[in-house]
Amino acid sequence: MNDLWQPGRDEALTRIEPLAVRVRPASLDEVVGQQHLLARGKLLRRMVDADAISSLILHGPPGTGKTTLAEVIAKSTNRRFVRENAASVGVKRIREIIDDAERVLGQNGKRTILFLDEIHRFSKSQQDVLLRDVERGLITLIGATTENPLFAVNSALISRSTLFRLESLSEEETKEVIRRAITHRRGYTDLTIQIEDEALDVWALKSEGDARRALTALEVAVRSSVGDQDQGDLQITKQLAEDSIQQKIASYGADGHYDAISAMIKSIRGSDPDAAMYWIARMLDAGEDPRFIARRLAILASEDVGNADPRAVVIAQSCWDLVERIGMPEARITIAQCATYLACAPKSNAAYVAIDAALDDVRKDRVLPVPVYLRDKNTSPIAQSGSDGSAQRVSEHEGEKYEYSHNAADQLSGQDYLGVPKRYYEPKDIGAERVLRQYLDLARARKRAGE
Secondary structure, three states: OOOOOHHHHHHHHHHOOOHHHHOOOOOHHHOOOOHHHHOOOOHHHHHHHOOOOOOEEEEOOOOOOHHHHHHHHHHHOOOEEEEEEOOOOOHHHHHHHHHHHHHHHHHHOOOEEEEEEOHHHOOHHHHHHHHHHHHOOOEEEEEEEOOOHHHHOOHHHHHOOEEEEOOOOOHHHHHHHHHHHHHOOOOOOOEEEEEOHHHHHHHHHHOOOOHHHHHHHHHHHHHHHHOOOOOEEEEEOHHHHHHHHOOOOOOOOHHHHHHHHHHHHHHHHOOOHHHHHHHHHHHHHOOOOHHHHHHHHHHHHHHHHHHHOOHHHHHHHHHHHHHHHHOOOOHHHHHHHHHHHHHHOOOOOHHHHHHHHHHHHHHHOOOOOOOHHHOOOOOOOEEEEOOOOOOEEEEOOOOOEEEOHHHOOOOOOOOOOOOOOOOOOOOOOOOOHHHHHHHHHHHHHHHHHHO
């Protein structure tokens, strides 16, 4: 039975749609940005052009066009499009979608794309109902998430999907989105809008690559200036643009958490305190736990500075303790002091490389026995000798004895403490490790002389 009131309801809903919805692209060629996926010859573009779309997961920051791209894919491949939110769709609704997809396929041969927003919230029970029909091709699943799918999305969905990351728009791409919106047939057709270049700059900067945020700002500027008439002329100035978007919001989702800390670590490792300060400021401004930053600095002090500056790990430990004690906002100063010191310190990963190489040998090769003369005197039969009772301990095996290093003139006995010729630690010729290297060269020379 036909619903006589449905056309009126549809028209009313269309009138209140936000600008970002009204001006969505209708084809791949209209999509701004994401050329690493949509340029000619790129994988996603080839899949759409060949109508070879399988299940996809689109992930990336907000406002990068995940929903838009899913709709465009459906139009480009002439498939029926059903949109749901994974957090709210129930098993009953999933079964209805499957039944409808089968009916439509039987009637006109048209396949169905199910778009699930926030797919990281898709439960196992929901997934169990859907996956069989996804695998047999009845439904093509496209998921969207701002989270990193490798961490947040169920592994069964990951294994059945192709992952594509969407990137935030550049400032120029954001400006292009705004320019297209003011001339779009569903934008403001009866209103002549002029936007100052400085106003475009404000929106491009403060939207942080989020096209939806930029278009919302444009809509606020228009509506607050001319109301609902959409007629006449409008000049959008820098001040009007600033008023319409207010405070810049830092983009910092789950990926931002890992990416920003990675950038900080690599900046310090590369001895760039200025870059390190920026990434730390980015994290703190986004509300990152300062204790997490301090913990990473402590790890970095041993991993990347090491014995090139042994004070680094002490400074990092003190930083961590102080951050725990004083909290924000004062902790930012302590973090900055530690990070700049680590960035300017000489770098060596020799200790890090040494322990990993030794662990690799322990795990892969036969475990070496402790030489008898190095064993604890309470666990092996050893005869004591020497005036102080500890200077020499003679084993019962071939007259081997432990040489007490403090009795040597330069505290280097030349003793073999492993039993096989192996080197793990190779100090670098930099910072304090230069001195360690000189001492170690002498110790190793003494050992070779005693062999």
